[in-house]
Amino acid sequence: MQGRIRFTASKAPVAQEALARLIARYGQTEMRRAQVIVALGGDGFMLETLHAHGARDLPVYGMNRGTVGFMMNAFAEEDLPQRLAAAEAAVINPLAMRAENTKGKVTEALAINEVALLRQGPQAAKLRVVIDGRERLAELVCDGALVATPAGSTAYNYSAHGPILPIGAAVLALTAVAAFRPRRWRGAVLPTTAEVRLEVLEPDKRPVMADADSRSSVRDVVAVSVRSAPEVTHRILFDPGHGLEERLINEQFV
Template identity: 70%
Template sequence: MTRRINFLASDAPIAQAARVALIARYGDAPEDAADVIVALGGDGFMLQTLHRTQGLDVPVYGMNRGTVGFLMNEYSAPDLMERLAAACEEVISPLSMRAESVNGTQHHALAINEVSLLRGGPQAALLRISVDGLVRLEELVCDGAMVATPAGSTAYNYSAHGPILPIGADVLALTPVAAFRPRRWRGALLPKAAVVRFDTLEPDKRPVMAVADSRSVENVLWVEIRSEPSMGHRILFDPGHGLEERLLREQFV
């Protein structure tokens, strides 16, 4: 079956050149009329594409023309139609972030990988952590903390020594970044339905920034994070190279 493809590329010259070559071979359908979107770049551009096209019921197939390619397939131009026909689809739900800044402004954003809180000044952040309305940690002195999805568990979460989560697991990873006190706290695994709230203590002295994937909010008072199961991002992978296999492979390197 012939598919109408819309090609998107990051600003990297190698990605732009690939887009020109692929359009010359396969054409380029309008985004709102495409059967599939092909994203050319790295994982950062893939996340941007998924966020930007979340209102379209169209799967996204990534080909790596960037530095990191966990969410991407290998780049190959001649057999694209055959690969799209054989591709396997994964559906991942994002996290929803609500935050209030010190000036009273409220913010909302979605995150496919993680929502992270990071210190915004020279002093460590001081956070209180609640889960489903119950305070679980009165004070966490740290450089930051995050809630990560299974799909995002190999990204910033893994770099902060958080666990890799199986893609089908109904859990979220709550992971500190450079925890100073409690010094031995390494985070927690939470049910996917959990609602996590971070309150910043001493926000004037210890400013904190919240980041949902790439969207940031400075000087937050509190941040509330929950899974958004009503939304799903459709991602296509070559057979045998889906998220479950990639997550397993990351643990044996």
């Protein structure tokens, strides 16, 4: 299946150089005829590729030409067809964000890693947390809050001291960013069936922005709803023994 390859790369010089060498060696297939996408860059470029071509239902095999490369495989020019044939697929579902701003405009977007709410000004945000229609926190005073998928749990979520989630677990992480009140609240692990609604208290005095994977930003939000989107799937290919599940486990012991 992996015979027809579409190469794509970030704008970084090292990624562009790799792109030229791989195309010279293996050729370049038109996107409409491709059976697999090989993405050259870092994790940010992998997310960009998945968002851009998710509707095509093509597996994406990343090779690290960026910095961290958590979602990427090691780069090598040799034996690429063999690596693609042996690769293992991780199937992930994104989050669906629905954000309403102070003017009543509604913005919808998908997030593979996380949906984040962040304070927009100098004052802390005040949020009301509602899960499946039931109020769980009447007031969360914080710099922000986020909902993360297992695939995204080692990204911003982990930096905010959220839990690392196993890739096969049917759960989401709800994590506060620099929570002030309740002071000891560390977040929650929720089933993927849950719908999280974060309502902004005092939106004029304490403005808040919402963001999906750092690419779909909405300013001056008053409420954001987040749910898992099982109707949308992404397939990421990994070399055997180096898949997302292994990486998520290993990340907890480094």
